[in-house]
Amino acid sequence: MTSRDNALWLQCWRDQRTDFNQETVNQLLTRFWPGLDLAQGSRVFVPLCGKSRDMVWLAKQGHEVIGVELSPIAVRAFFRENRLQPARRRFGKFTLWQHGRLSILCGDYFSLTKEDLGQIDTVYDRAALTALPEDIRRRYVAHLSLIVPANANVFLLTTEDAEETETPGQAFGIAEEIKALYSVGFEIDLAHVESLFEVDPETPNQPPGRTEYKVYKLSARPEAE
Numbered sequence: 733m734t735s736r737d738n739a740l741w742l743q744c745w746r747d748q749r750t751d752f753n754q755e756t757v758n759q760l761l762t763r764f765w766p767g768l769d770l771a772q773g774s775r776v777f778v779p780l781c782g783k784s785r786d787m788v789w790l791a792k793q794g795h796e797v798i799g800v801e802l803s804p805i806a807v808r809a810f811f812r813e814n815r816l817q818p819a820r821r822r823f824g825k826f827t828l829w830q831h832g833r834l835s836i837l838c839g840d841y842f843s844l845t846k847e848d849l850g851q852i853d854t855v856y857d858r859a860a861l862t863a864l865p866e867d868i869r870r871r872y873v874a875h876l877s878l879i880v881p882a883n884a885n886v887f888l889l890t891t892e893d894a895e896e897t898e899t900p901g902q903a904f905g906i907a908e909e910i911k912a913l914y915s916v917g918f919e920i921d922l923a924h925v926e927s928l929f930e931v932d933p934e935t936p937n938q939p940p941g942r943t944e945y946k947v948y949k950l951s952a953r954p955e956a957e
């Protein structure tokens with residue numbers, strides 16, 4: 733990630749260009765997460781967490797939730813909107829905001845170390861991998877493998893433009909990219925696909941396109957003996 737990419741994200745939050753925010757907890761999360769059957773107290777890492785309410789839901793399931801987010805505006809808004817009063821302290825290159833089972837490290841994901849994160853059982857990725865430009869996604873996945881234990885699983889939600897991937901000549905859809913990026917370390921289970929016809933707000937006069945909301949469960953392959 734370049735400092736320019738980071739500057740663009742920080743500016744998005746300053747300008748309130750944050751269409752990616754969900755008003756409510758993600759329905760695919762609440763429907764499919766329980767099937768993971770995670771123990772109470774499991775530690776869940778939420779990379780590029782923004783001010784996602786999904787973290788509150790995860791904490792209510794009994795998990796320890798550790799998010800990382802670049803923008804202090806997002807982190808402040810998260811705690812304020814959820815009426816939580818966090819403690820705040822310096823933590824290496826990050827500022828750690830903490831309340832109960834919710835912790836957010838405010839700073840750059842690419843500066844995180846394994847030691848910063850500690851034990852992680854599962855990663856929850858919604859609009860993190862897919863929010864990044866294509867050339868950075870490989871680095872994102874490579875960095876993830878450095879900072880979370882090899883046996884941590886990934887619960888990944890994506891929003892995919894079905895028409896884009898079905899267009900002849902289109903080299904690589906998100907689904908293929910996920911396979912290319914994750915199949916070395918993980919079994920990939922596409923657990924659910926929901927297709928909706930939606931109008932793109934940027935081209936409101938065009939007919940609706942088909943969007944696919946997908947749930948991927950990535951299970952870490954046992955490490956070679």
Ligand SMILES: C[S@@+](CC[C@H](N)C(=O)[O-])C[C@H]1O[C@@H](n2cnc3c(N)ncnc32)[C@H](O)[C@@H]1O
Pocket residue numbers: 733738741742752753754779780781782783784800801802803806839840841842858859860863
């Ligand atoms: C598309 S948003 C998704 C937020 C959240 N996952 C959600 O579901 O609402 C991506 C977020 O990643 C943050 N971000 C981008 N690059 C980052 C980086 N290098 N380190 C930490 N956060 C980053 C942005 O500020 C933004 O809040």
